[in-house]
Amino acid sequence: MFDFSIISSWLHGLLTGFMPEWAAILTESILVALVIITLYAIFAIVLIYMERKVCAFFQCRLGPMRVGPFGTLQVFSDVFKMLTKEIINLRGTDLFLHNLAPFLVVMASMITFACLPWNVGAQIIDFNVGIFFFLAVSSIGVVGILLAGWSSNNKYSLIGAMRSGAQIISYELSIGMTMLTMICLTGTMSFSEICQQQYAEGWNIFRGHLPAVIAFILYLIAGNAECNRGPFDLPESESELTAGYHTEYSGMHFGYYYLAEYMNLFICAGMATTVFLGGWAPLHIAGLEGFNGIMDYIPGAVWFIGKTLFVVFLLMWLRWTFPRLRIDQILSLEWKYLVPISMANLILMAIIVSNGLHF
């Protein structure tokens, strides 16, 4: 496999050649931050275009076709439109919190974005409690949503925010539980080690067989709910609350919510890829050395992005097929079904791992 750390250590060597160590690290940090923000924007655009096209094909339509070939420039023009729009501050809103909220949401999603393992050695935030850190940071987003609802001085926003609070905090439980199930199998919380392990021993979803598949499905459901996407899009449920918590936002402040929604989808899928589908690890079939060798020629980043986009497609499929749940149904689904199942699943996984029944 191509190891990205060759490039990063070469760059480090180059920089320390003519500047002190601290300056080199500072420069690298700034470079990495720029790369992250660029990637963030690029993937948001890719995802929005993908969503519009996928949704269009599900709905017997063509989707954007006019701007650029096959409408590829449509999203760019939408982004520029959004950038030029006025940010309107309404009377009666809590101005500071109102302006702060979108940044909290986008910040939480950017930090979690940085946790994703792109390739061997291409990992920005990586330490021994990686999953723990990821879960903690992703919870900041809900603060932004609650603040948005509260500070907007709008009843729709407030109801949307309360729904969102109830929903995200509930579903975090399932996410935590499924993650715990997988940590039980991997024995580590570090993303790079999880991927390395899967490269060596096979993807977790195959290694952990039954409990891992259950955990994968639970994670997809709960993760979808975490992203506030259909059929769990109650906080913004267009047909009930107009736009829920971001009703009163305009211009790029609305754009941040929009961006964060799509990137959370990507992050959710990326995390599913990392923990269940091997991250950057290529598909290996035991015994087929030639096949495995060919698979190894495909760079890890391609594997990672490909698998992530596949999971994204699954989630989009879900969204464009199902109607929206009701708030009491969403909460009873979580508390009456997902939480008990994930608890039982954790115990099942623990039994399997302690008895060495996994592959």
Added chain:
Amino acid sequence: MTDIQDQTPAAGAQNQPQAAANAGKPAAPAAAAVKPAAKAQPEAPAQPAENQIEPRFVEPSALHAEMKRLRDEEKMDFLECLTGLDWQEEGLGVVYNLESTATGRRAYLKTATTDRENPLLPSVSDLWDIANIYEREVYDFYGIKFTGHPDMRRIYLREDWVGYPFRKDDDPLKENPLRMTNEPLADVTETLTLNADGTVTRGENRIFGDGDYVVNIGPQHPSTHGVLHFRVSLDGERIRKIDPVLGYIHRGIEKMNESLTYPQTLALTDRLDYLGAMQNRHALCMCIEKAMGLEVSDRVQVIRTIMDELQRIDSHILYFSCLCQDLGATTAFLYGFRDREKILDIFEETCGGRLILNYNTIGGVMADIHPNFQKRVKEFIPYMRKNLQEYHDIFTGNVIFQNRSKGVGVLTKEQCISFGCTGGTGRAAGWHNDVRKRMPYAAYDKVKFNEITRTEGDSFARYMVRMDEILESLNIIEQLIDNIPEGPFQAKTKPIIKVPAGTYYSAVEGSRGEFGVFLESKGDKSPYRLHYRATGLPLVAAMDTACRNSLIADLITIGGTLDYVVPDIDR
């Protein structure tokens, strides 16, 4: 307690012998007596027209007891239509159309008061739930106050409107300049109670108190299907009370009709319920034709029937689409629109229009069917049958939809009848109210079809009734499409159409219930009073009952499955 009137309503009514005399005689000569100068009156047909009604006059003082007797003893449990009228010298009054859902017997009553300063009539809102909103409409247009009514507010016009525009002596333009202020919405309304000694007590009725958390759903809201405004009092996500605020697109169509000639009035019916344009116009044409004694050819009858059924399918597909959209299933929404296009294409070829069709005329239809019409319709029938299955696959069977609609917003049969919720809503509760079966018109007596009913009365039943009705409508079209008789598509009419003096009522089965036309003519070339029984108004009136103690999300489901169209409510 305030004595606001020195004359009781009963004494007021005694001062109108002419109106009282009306009760016994046929309406036509009595009406002619009012307007002796009308020399150019068309000759009245030999026998009364088949849709002519002769309301029996009841003194206001005896009205409530008589109505109660009719409802309890003669089982007249369906208040079909309540129309306010201004008979000038004979006073301001109301015509009631009653029907017994058990026996199908019908009764027509009227009452009037000559007091124009402070007209008071007894309310029947305690007998039929729907009378509440109908009487508010009469109050709004004629200023008749109903004693015993809990909520005497204007309904369509602004609360600061001056005067009562439907009175023949009212000049709305004089005192109602364009107001640039927001419409005030009162939280407190007045109720009037008639005491035994004839005095009137004024009471207060509070709609929303200080402790209510009131959310405005509408007038601009994605799920109200138009500019409809619900003030919803919430307890958390639970609905405690709904107060519909109507009239955002009130155009005064009924008032406009009084100054238009009969052919001109037709143009406005398409703009009532735009998803029932064919049926609305059919009802008005039929009412005028029957009143004039004009025979329409069989060809026209069959074409009208096919068009009505196509329109019904169109409406039900849109119903499906919008319900899916409201519940967040956007893919199913577009499936519906894909198929609806086919019907609109068929309409466009023959009528030239897609939404505003302008097809029926008095005595026939505007143009003969397009040469492609039969071929296109025959292609459409199997296509639609196949795609209907697709709807069921993607949406009906979905567990989320089933959980969100079963047992949600139950309206029992009794409630449906009391609210006059005809159409699919009533049929979902087991009320056989299909006008096509009750009072067959056009070619409906020549075709075989089932009246779809269910018993649950919940949102899912309302949805399934519509889905099954699409199939029934396809069956009806299939039976007729190859058997369109030859004949003229337009009967010969006089250059100026005049309807003989009298009162007429005709109804058709609209896309969402009984669409009735109440016509009072004095023999002129324009109607004296033309009132439409809106199909959507009873549905909106029932919203509060259906939604109590449900969640906000249920309001969307219930509103979507009740299937009201706002221009039809506001008129």
